[in-house]
Amino acid sequence: MILPIYVYGHPVLRKKAVEVNMEKDELKQLVADMFETMYHANGVGLAAPQVGKSLRMFVIDSAPFQELYPNEEVRKLAFINPVITKRFGEEYPFNEGCLSLPDIHEDVYRPASIEITYLTEDLEEKQETLSGCVARIIQHEYDHIEGKVFTDHLTSLKKMILKRKLTDIASGKVKPSYKVAKN
Secondary structure, eight states: OOOBBOOOOOGGGGSOOOOOOOOOOHHHHHHHHHHHHHHTTTEEEGGGGGGGGOOOOEEEGGGGTTTTTSSSSSOOEEEEEEEEEEEEEEEEEEEEETTSSTTTEEEEEEEEEEEEEEEEETOOEEEEEEHHHHHHHHHHHHHTTTOGGGGGGGOOOHHHHHHHHHHHHHHHHOOOHHHHHHO
């Protein structure tokens, strides 16, 4: 089922999410709905707060970046109760966008690599070291479960320049091509 996406200005996006504690079948359904919603909106990642659920989980699929990064393995994963235990490597800029901030794209600096522990949708514990665009997507989605959005990483000047666009999103003046929740 395609879920509405919550956009900038909604309080759920600013809350630190709580750990997932639900039945396996319910969890699998939410993961499936999140993937379906993400694909419908042409995203590469989607966190539970973006669909109105203040839960520590997100889904990613790096396939759309395969052409840009042909040497990277495509990863389609669900992360339940993830913890980034280490961020390392040179910080580099990447032009990020977000389904909760439609029509805004800015360069954000993030470390090249991460170590992360998480549960899969089958509740299997995993620990991985990831780099490149997959690490980038994960860090972006991880911010959502921490109550942050990518514009929080921008300079004060950039934020000032974007203030009008952010206000328009929060007041419902921006109409993306996908279903959004009312603020």
